[in-house]
Amino acid sequence: MIQLTTFPIDSDALVRQAQVPASGAVLLFLGVTRQHTSGRETAELRYDAYHEMAEKELAALEEKARQKWHLNECLIVHRLGKVPLGEASVAIVVASPHRHAAFAAGEWLIDTLKMSVPIWKEEHWADGSSDWIHPEHDVKHSQATSTNK
Amino acid sequence: MIQLTTFPIDSDALVRQAQVPASGAVLLFLGVTRQHTSGRETAELRYDAYHEMAEKELAALEEKARQKWHLNECLIVHRLGKVPLGEASVAIVVASPHRHAAFAAGEWLIDTLKMSVPIWKEEHWADGSSDWIHPEHDVKHSQATSTNK
Amino acid sequence: MRVKVKMFAAARDATGASEVVVELPELARVRDLRIALESEYPQLAPLLSRAMFAINTHYADEDTPVPLAGEIACIPPVSGG
């Protein structure tokens, strides 16, 4: 299941959904709005997305992770709009019979999401200024890698 | 914080405790009683511990993980006694400024816990029989490694 | 031909629009779109050099033909998560 939402993420409900007797291991990852980044203070984050494409990319990540690690459950929720300090911008829950698959899939999902899903973060700093964050990485997909160096 | 308990683990509360503005990443791992193991069906698990020593070993794991990965939070709770199907026998929550530390610390904690903390699992099978589980690994600690091959 | 290009994040701020229209030759490819955008919106240049394009919600490469009808989007480096 993938979801984009402007509401707070209910990670308890996601864990409950994944915690079933078929799964020996349940992993939850939360990306949380951090107060301090490289010495600067954040007031809040705002997330924008290319909505239809982000949903398709997230669904593709879910599908790929389920196949690669034989997951029993794979839930990815990304929040959009304002995300106050201490609240989650992203939640990933994976469940699998054994724990190593859960750790590997969870880390791959967040790493890949950050590389390929068209969602953007705007830092609103405590001093009143703001910046769109556009990290120095190529968007990760096969065609880009070969043609857009 | 480490805890041994005979009550169901409240993983929601643990996540809430770790999800603070200093931490950009929060990771929860749950080990859950699985219904099927190598084709056999489990009715429930029961966990026994050498209580005082298990608490000391868990506290040592927490301390080591906090130092190694500079964690903002590290919570380890292990349930003892009966653990029904689908319920968690162990919960580990780690929080850190960046996500890679959270994944690395979480996986190290559960791997090491399973090697070194004096807690034992008794499988109660659906057919009415039961077995103490004593895996084929050496107890992991430095003296043992050098002298008890 | 005239095509609409969706703009997001800093690209939207730089152009002041969530969608811009550019004039392209027939049979244009993504590389031509990039050049046309840069000449129309010089302020986009620093971001364009690092942006990708998507056509009908799939990442395109430089040789992908720009369709006459279809959803075209400029994708600055992403920062979700």
Next chain:
Amino acid sequence: MRVKVKMFAAARDATGASEVVVELPELARVRDLRIALESEYPQLAPLLSRAMFAINTHYADEDTPVPLAGEIACIPPVSGG
């Protein structure tokens, strides 16, 4: 000297007690404790060959002296988590 040894899990089931008492020579080490337990409780042998011992809640090695007073425990391979 007579020492008490805590038993857990399958070791407790095999001996029928959560604590057993064994007679050891003075200055005995963990290796001597292992041998004494095996001779007193032959049914423990398969588990003992894979078990560790703890003295005062710390893992001991084979050369660790067995104290006259102190908490001694037989630790079969652990299976928490």
